Amino acid sequence: MRLDRRTFLRAAAGTAAGVAVAAGSETLPEGLLSPSRGAPLARALGDDRPVPWHALAASLRGRLVRPTDTSYPVDAQVYNQRFDGLLPKAIAYCRTPDDVQRCVDFARRHRVRVAARSGGHSYGGYSLCRGLVVDVTELSAVHLDVRRRAATVGAGVRMIDLYTTLGGKGRLLPGASCPTVGIAGLALGGGVSVFARRFGLTCDQLEALRIVTADGRILTCDRERHDDLFWACRGGGGGNFGVVTSFTFRVHPIPPVALFTLEWPWAAAADVLGAWLHWTTGAPDEIWSNCQLLSSGSAGGKTVKVTGVLCGSARTLVTLLRPLRAAVATAPVVDFVGPESYLPAMLVEAGCEGMSVAACHLPSENRSGTLSRASFGAKSGYVTSIPPDRGIIAAVDAVSFLDHEVPEVGGGIVFDAYGGAVNRVASDATAFVHRDALACAQWSFFWGTGAPHSVTAAGSSWLASTGRSLAPYIHGAYQNYIDPTLTDWARAYYGANLPRLVKVKRRVDADDFFHFAQSIPTSLA
Numbered sequence: 001m002r003l004d005r006r007t008f009l010r011a012a013a014g015t016a017a018g019v020a021v022a023a024g025s026e027t028l029p030e031g032l033l034s035p036s037r038g039a040p041l042a043r044a045l046g047d048d049r050p051v052p053w054h055a056l057a058a059s060l061r062g063r064l065v066r067p068t069d070t071s072y073p074v075d076a077q078v079y080n081q082r083f084d085g086l087l088p089k090a091i092a093y094c095r096t097p098d099d100v101q102r103c104v105d106f107a108r109r110h111r112v113r114v115a116a117r118s119g120g121h122s123y124g125g126y127s128l129c130r131g132l133v134v135d136v137t138e139l140s141a142v143h144l145d146v147r148r149r150a151a152t153v154g155a156g157v158r159m160i161d162l163y164t165t166l167g168g169k170g171r172l173l174p175g176a177s178c179p180t181v182g183i184a185g186l187a188l189g190g191g192v193s194v195f196a197r198r199f200g201l202t203c204d205q206l207e208a209l210r211i212v213t214a215d216g217r218i219l220t221c222d223r224e225r226h227d228d229l230f231w232a233c234r235g236g237g238g239g240n241f242g243v244v245t246s247f248t249f250r251v252h253p254i255p256p257v258a259l260f261t262l263e264w265p266w267a268a269a270a271d272v273l274g275a276w277l278h279w280t281t282g283a284p285d286e287i288w289s290n291c292q293l294l295s296s297g298s299a300g301g302k303t304v305k306v307t308g309v310l311c312g313s314a315r316t317l318v319t320l321l322r323p324l325r326a327a328v329a330t331a332p333v334v335d336f337v338g339p340e341s342y343l344p345a346m347l348v349e350a351g352c353e354g355m356s357v358a359a360c361h362l363p364s365e366n367r368s369g370t371l372s373r374a375s376f377g378a379k380s381g382y383v384t385s386i387p388p389d390r391g392i393i394a395a396v397d398a399v400s401f402l403d404h405e406v407p408e409v410g411g412g413i414v415f416d417a418y419g420g421a422v423n424r425v426a427s428d429a430t431a432f433v434h435r436d437a438l439a440c441a442q443w444s445f446f447w448g449t450g451a452p453h454s455v456t457a458a459g460s461s462w463l464a465s466t467g468r469s470l471a472p473y474i475h476g477a478y479q480n481y482i483d484p485t486l487t488d489w490a491r492a493y494y495g496a497n498l499p500r501l502v503k504v505k506r507r508v509d510a511d512d513f514f515h516f517a518q519s520i521p522t523s524l525a
């Protein structure tokens with residue numbers, strides 16, 4: 001059995017649901033919904049002033065959904081159910097870049113808060129706000145230019161639709177595993193995929209983009225035009241500089257693909273993590289993998305596994321895996337290596353093995369969709385050198401602790417391989433600064449509907465204590481795993497690129513119109 005990020009999400013949520021104590025309400029961690037900084041404009045934005053929404057509705061080609069509309073409860077949802085209480089005044093489904101422009105103009109004129117929304121997967125719920133959500137999911141056309149090896153895609157396209165459309169024409173764009181992640185949030189903050197070591201991050205494939213800025217202009221940005229904004233949009237994070245309406249990416253011919261999963265008994269966890277870190281450091285670019293230390297809570301126990309994808313043949317993969325197998329004294333209990341064609345491989349990576357593409361959606365996106373949303377919290381950090389044994393043990397102990405102390409939830413630590421093409425880009429060539437990492441560690445926990453506050457509080461406290469245990473061995477944090485509980489978040493996400501990002505922000509959005517709790521500030525504190 002494969003257990004990738006998505007299967008893990010579903011398995012963990014299912015486990016937690018199975019053991020959750022009946023009705024209780026989840027309380028959002030403090031500060032999650034309230035902006036930490038008050039920019040002049042943002043401070044002035046009242047929530048209850050009369051706003052002529054009908055005028056906006058009349059000016060748009062797309063729909064404007066208001067709280068009185070029957071579809072509103074679903075339209076107001078994002079992927080993480082913990083934000084279900086955050087209710088916008090209106091949601092605009094923009095059909096054209098002009099619609100986006102009208103929303104921005106309207107919000108400016110009527111001093112309404114805005115948040116751009118693509119796939120709605122922000123870990124901080126930052127694609128929701130109590131004002132106007134500018135939803136780009138209807139901007140989802142994909143145009144492939146085979147001669148230029150480039151694809152222009154609407155800012156609202158989701159991974160599964162991108163893979164299907166481009167894959168049907170023999171091309172791939174390195175995206176994310178999760179089928180329902182949106183291209184805008186993913187690409188603006190980086191974008192790590194099973195093809196990252198071979199081809200680089202999603203943002204590294206970017207050739208141009210169109211963006212509506214705070215003054216209502218539609219700009220085309222590339223290496224020649226508005227090059228500083230183009231630089232900032234490659235890793236500077238979603239929601240900071242404007243609302244992107246489309247991206248043009250370099251795409252690649254689809255290579256042969258082989259998949260693998262090796263799973264060991266939990267007793268081998270420290271051995272496996274240590275062996276994996278050494279092995280992935282020396283692996284060729286063609287192979288991407290992750291090492292997962294997982295607890296399924298009281299229902300399932302703990303497991304350690306390494307899964308991955310090779311751009312190459314299954315025979316080559318068997319050879320490449322030999323040193324990893326040899327470095328772990330225990331034999332794997334699950335041992336799968338096999339060739340796969342591209343689209344089925346992407347379905348497996350999406351946790352949709354054996355499903356139709358239509359089923360591999362949320363029901364809100366596709367009537368045949370069978371996926372569910374989830375409730376989770378997460379933190380991240382980068383491993384830039386192989387930790388000493390005590391660092392490995394700290395990670396293993398953290399997962400054992402979760403399993404023992406908070407058995408009502410599922411969770412664990414996943415180490416995603418970096419290196420290869422990701423690390424060959426200079427750390428200041430794009431806004432994505434994390435170019436020296438061996439791996440990105442993400443620790444997370446998931447709970448089921450109705451889990452009581454005591455359970456989510458225990459999970460949140462595990463996230464924090466795991467962060468403290470791992471602190472000596474990790475640096476920074478991945479901006480796409482945006483973490484509302486981080487204090488020094490701007491430096492953690494952007495490091496040495498922060499001053500330049502602040503400069504770009506000041507130039508394109510001096511009033512801090514595109515503001516949220518962790519948006520890039522207009523000046524450095």
Ligand SMILES: Cc1cc2nc3c(=O)[nH]c(=O)nc-3n(C[C@H](O)[C@H](O)[C@H](O)COP(=O)(O)OP(=O)(O)OC[C@H]3O[C@@H](n4cnc5c(N)ncnc54)[C@H](O)[C@@H]3O)c2cc1C
Nearest residue numbers: 118119120121122127176177178182184185192238239244
């Ligand atoms: C289940 C799951 C799996 C994931 N898997 C991966 C993975 O494999 N690799 C990886 O790198 N990351 C992964 N992520 C993290 C993901 O990259 C981020 O959560 C990303 O921000 C999601 O983008 P979105 O468009 O879906 O989210 P949204 O919530 O819509 O947007 C995220 C941010 O971007 C802003 N934004 C949205 N649309 C626009 C726009 N058009 N213009 C400007 N700003 C915009 C939003 O305001 C928000 O601040 C995963 C997340 C989840 C929940």
